[in-house]
Amino acid sequence: AQSVTQLDSQVPVFEEAPVELRCNYSSSVSVYLFWYVQYPNQGLQLLLKYLSGSTLVKGINGFEAEFNKSQTSFHLRKPSVHISDTAEYFCAVSDSGGYQKVTFGTGTKLQVIP
Amino acid sequence: GAVVSQHPSWVICKSGTSVKIECRSLDFQATTMFWYRQFPKQSLMLMATSNEGSKATYEQGVEKDKFLINHASLTLSTLTVTSAHPEDSSFYICSARVGNMNTEAFFGQGTRLTVV
Numbered sequence: 001a002q003s004v005t006q007l008d009s010q011v012p013v014f015e016e017a018p019v020e021l022r023c024n025y026s027s028s029v030s031v032y033l034f035w036y037v038q039y040p041n042q043g044l045q046l047l048l049k050y051l052s053g054s055t056l057v058k059g060i061n062g063f064e065a066e067f068n069k070s071q072t073s074f075h076l077r078k079p080s081v082h083i084s085d086t087a088e089y090f091c092a093v094s095d096s097g098g099y100q101k102v103t104f105g106t107g108t109k110l111q112v113i114p
Numbered sequence: 115g116a117v118v119s120q121h122p123s124w125v126i127c128k129s130g131t132s133v134k135i136e137c138r139s140l141d142f143q144a145t146t147m148f149w150y151r152q153f154p155k156q157s158l159m160l161m162a163t164s165n166e167g168s169k170a171t172y173e174q175g176v177e178k179d180k181f182l183i184n185h186a187s188l189t190l191s192t193l194t195v196t197s198a199h200p201e202d203s204s205f206y207i208c209s210a211r212v213g214n215m216n217t218e219a220f221f222g223q224g225t226r227l228t229v230v
Contacts, residue, residue, distance in 0.1 A: 034218075036221075041123075041205075041224070041226060042223050042224060043118075043120070043207050043221040043222050043223040043224045044158075044207065044209075044221040045221070046218060046220075049218060090157065090158070101148075101160055101163065102148075102160070102209075102219065103160075104157045104158045104159075105157060106156065106157045107156075107157050
């Protein structure tokens, strides 16, 4: 079984400041890792994913994440946030064998302050 | 990317009635679709996995007789909440996987169900 921990339920940050949203996972097998963004009353949009290869993954809207196997982490970063980045962010994991069930973290609400 | 459409986006129903939510893959064939439920300020919880032409696989604790899932075609899966009660009020989201490939799942925009 897999699990995902997002320790920060809310992260306030000033506009144009950098941000890091933390994600740790646990799994007994190799995994795929994802970050999704959810705007109010909308579905999920994939920001980026790690399947294999380079541990630094670049996604849409200027976001990037780094897979750290030894620390079982997949933190999301952006060097300069905008007001439009205000949303809920979910880290998720699935096992690399099946790519079927995706387990989500509890989410981190990013609040960008003007 | 591939588009998944859910209908309706919002629905209000009376307690005791049933409501059907549709999930369609608009530009690809989805052999597998997933249904999630999200309570306010919580994460998404997988309810069931739906494979075209076969019975859905429900997660532990999800009542299959209450949440009826039908995946009759490669582009449509439906979730019917039977005899809805206020505690069923939630945000329901579906996702669909492209064919049988090990690729990402694409999410619908969600359906907000309110039972009064």
